Amino acid sequence: MTLKKLLTRLNFFDTHALQQRESEEGLSKVIEKLQEKERQLRVTISLERDEEERELLQQELSIVVSQTRKGTELLARIREEGDS
Amino acid sequence: MRNTLRKVILPSIMLILAYGFWVSPDFKEISAGVAIFLFGMLALEEGFRAFTGGVLEKILKKSTDRMWKSLTFGFTAATVMQSSSLVSVITISFLSVGLIGLVEGLGIVFGANVGTTTGAWLIAGFGLKVKISSYAMPMLVFGVMLIFQKSKSMKGVGYILVGLGFLFLGIHHMKEGFEAFQNSLDLTAYAMEGIAGILVFTLIGIIATIIMQSSHATLVLIITALSVQQITYDNALALAIGANVGTTITAVLGALSSNVVGKRLALADVLFKVCAGIVFIVFMGPVMGLVDGISSVIGLADDDYTMKLAVFHTIFNVAGVIIMVPLINPLIGLVTRLFKSEPDIHAQPMYLNEASLEFGDTALEALRKETARIYEKAIGVIAKGLSLDKEDILSDAKLKQVIRVHGKAVEYDIDEVYEHEIKSLCSAILDYTNRLSADEATSRQVSRIRLANQSILITLKDVKHLQKNMLLYIDSENPHISAEYNRLRQRIAKVIRRLENIRSQEVSSTSILSLDALKLTLEKNMGLLHGRLDELIREGHISADMAISLMNDSNYTYSIINSLIQINHNYLKSEEGTETEAEHRIALNREEINSVLSDEREVAERR
Incomplete structure (x- = not known):
């Protein structure tokens, strides 16, 4: 464990830091789920024969990709704030 | 104030009824018939409630999801039971527990009206009459046995059987009570020609059916009277119209113990029959021509009035349905406005x-x-x-x-x-x-x-x-x-x-x-x-x-x-x-x- 991580864990009673860590964890988990969702959607789209349904799934995929991008940017910003 | 009134009204009604029972045994029998009938309705609703959200609901939904399906459902049920009133009453109990909607219910009732015309053919053609009251006792016995079972659906079937048993029994007692009046009904006393005759005999048809609790019984009476020339052919047709209107009394009675949706269906049924009745009275001349035309096409003799009556009865109900089906939405709108529901x-x-x-x-x-x-x-x-x-x-x-x-x-x-x-x-x-x-x-x-x-x-x-x-x-x-x-x-x-x-x-x-x-x-x-x-x-x-x-x-x-x-x-x-x-x-x-x-x-x- 690096010194920085150890210090983060020890900083347990600092409410701001705690909140920040929770946000970071929450975002990471959601991004992971979004990535999984994206993978599943790509598989479903490749198997879908109904044109209309495929179009809907394609839209959903576009949204998931944008959400993942937004989540990743947010996470990076939080981490930057934490470092500074 | 309202509560005080309520406290006074109930004992007063009970006292009046008790006096009536003491004076007239027939009145006692009729009232007991109504009470048994209403109790049957409650049991029937309790029975159908056991099947809400289950197989029966799915079957009913599937068999009534289109107007033609509802009509066929009602037609078949009334043909088998030989009673459109009973089908209406059962439909009211379906409605009350939310198994079907008002549109589907009306479809069934309309279909039942056509189905009941098969009865006129059986009576006129073969002198047949299906007596449903004979099923009452076995239904009650089997029903009570099933009510004591643990399974919810068994109990449900038990309540349905008991409900039907009590309905039949109630109708039977009402008929028994009214028999005294029936015997004193001499149709020749009212025989008259023209529009006055039609109106008077329509009214007699309504009253006779209310008394006898069965349009089939009235039809038997009409056919018998017609065959011995106690009444004219025109008068017989007017009586048949009256019988069709009067038969709604059973549905009205059934709706008394039902919720607002059931009452709406009963009212729609009454409106349907009354409207059809008015249309046929107004167009009596052309309708008689149509009956003669159809009768000659199917090979009936000119003086075979009993069979012609069956033709008329069928035309009356089929035409009524054809007229009313396109008007079903305004009809629903009207009965919904007339019967506003209380917060449930x-x-x-x-x-x-x-x-x-x-x-x-x-x-x-x-x-x-x-x-x-x-x-x-x-x-x-x-x-x-x-x-x-x-x-x-x-x-x-x-x-x-x-x-x-x-x-x-x-x-x-x-x-x-x-x-x-x-x-x-x-x-x-x-x-x-x-x-x-x-x-x-x-x-x-x-x-x-x-x-x-x-x-x-x-x-x-x-x-x-x-x-x-x-x-x-x-x-x-x-x-x-x-x-x-x-x-x-x-x-x-x-x-x-x-x-x-x-x-x-x-x-x-x-x-x-x-x-x-x-x-x-x-x-x-x-x-x-x-x-x-x-x-x-x-x-x-x-x-x-x-x-x-x-x-x-x-x-x-x-x-x-x-x-x-x-x-x-x-x-x-x-x-x-x-x-x-x-x-x-x-x-x-x-x-x-x-x-x-x-x-x-x-x-x-x-x-």
């Missing part, structure tokens, strides 16, 4: 109570559950408002198919359901949240739940506005406007279905974020509609009035879908957690969604 017991909050108010977490959970309950109810109302069925929307069937099946506009009073079922629940939620003392985090969640409820109300108001033109255009003769309105219905139905899928997902599966895809579809479809609307106007496929209606209604549709998404957004967000918060931050705003949309358009254009 289901409109009471189920989860909001003093005990749950004590703790923040339990109070929040109670609020969430109550909101989910209102949402479920609201979805049912929205579906009916769009002339659709909630179960069909949430089924696996293709939505295009669902829309096609529900191609006819069905009137539905959203205001009434809102007033009686939704409003009181929303007020209860508001009242509950006001009494709740909560910390900052809980208050935030409570306020989201309040917003979700507010959106439910907005959605219902919008559906009400949309409903007006939708009823006009979904089965319009102009294929372009009907296609557009059906597309609007399909869009709302699709969103309801997708929202249901999102709600049934695990909380851990990014439910809030799934709503963004719906927002994108909403924006995209709105753009597509505007494009199509321009084309429809340019090509002259729809009138200016239609275009204005469509423009307004597409905005209502947009608002409905948007509110539905908001309801679920606020409802899902009311469950706090680090991931929920993260989802909330990642969720795309309108600008971001529009940017995804324009990216999609660019990709499509490049293709």
Whole structure:
């Protein structure tokens, strides 16, 4: 464990830091789920024969990709704030 | 004051009845018959209640989901039972427990009226008469045996058998009691010609059927009187019209113990028979010509009046159905206006109570559950408002198919359901949240739940506005406007279905974020509609009035879908957690969604 991580864990009673860590964890988990969702959607789209349904799934995929991008940017910003 | 009156009225009625029983044994028998009949209705409803949400409901839904199916169902049932009144009474009990809707119920009753004409043929042709009262005793014995069983469905069947047994027994006692009057009925005393004769004999037919509790019994009386020339042929036809009107008394009696929906059906049945009766009295001359024509085609002798009476009876009921089926929506509108429903017991909050108010977490959970309950109810109302069925929307069937099946506009009073079922629940939620003392985090969640409820109300108001033109255009003769309105219905139905899928997902599966895809579809479809609307106007496929209606209604549709998404957004967000918060931050705003949309358009254009 690096010194920085150890210090983060020890900083347990600092409410701001705690909140920040929770946000970071929450975002990471959601991004992971979004990535999984994206993978599943790509598989479903490749198997879908109904044109209309495929179009809907394609839209959903576009949204998931944008959400993942937004989540990743947010996470990076939080981490930057934490470092500074 | 009202309570004092109530306290006085009941003992007074009982005293009068007791005096009547002492004076006349026949009156005692008739009253006992009515009491047994009503008790049978209660047992029948109790029995059908055991099957709500089960196999019987599914079978009934399948066999009555189209008008022709309801008509066939009623026709077959009345042919087998040889009694349209009994079919009406059973239909009322189906309605009372919510197994079927009013439209389906009316379809069954109309079908039963045609089915009962087979009785006239049997009586006239073979002198046959099916005596249902002989089944009463075995039904009661087997019914009570089944009621003592543990299984819910066995109990249900038991109650149904006991209910039918008591209905038959009740009718039997009423008939017995009235027999004294029947024997003194001398039809020759009233014989007269012309319109006066028709009117008097129609009235006699009504009274005789009310007394004998069976239009078949009246038909036997008419045929016998006609065969010995006690009455003229015209008088016999008038009697048959009266018998048809008078037979509604059984349904009216059945509706006495039923709820408001049952009463509406009974009234619709009475109106149907009375209207058909008036039409036939007015057109008696041409109708008699038609009867003669059909009789000669099927090879009946000119003086075979008994068979001609059967022909008339069939024409009367078939024509009545043909006249009334297209008028079913105005008829429903009328009976709904005449019988306004009281706030029902289901409109009471189920989860909001003093005990749950004590703790923040339990109070929040109670609020969430109550909101989910209102949402479920609201979805049912929205579906009916769009002339659709909630179960069909949430089924696996293709939505295009669902829309096609529900191609006819069905009137539905959203205001009434809102007033009686939704409003009181929303007020209860508001009242509950006001009494709740909560910390900052809980208050935030409570306020989201309040917003979700507010959106439910907005959605219902919008559906009400949309409903007006939708009823006009979904089965319009102009294929372009009907296609557009059906597309609007399909869009709302699709969103309801997708929202249901999102709600049934695990909380851990990014439910809030799934709503963004719906927002994108909403924006995209709105753009597509505007494009199509321009084309429809340019090509002259729809009138200016239609275009204005469509423009307004597409905005209502947009608002409905948007509110539905908001309801679920606020409802899902009311469950706090680090991931929920993260989802909330990642969720795309309108600008971001529009940017995804324009990216999609660019990709499509490049293709």
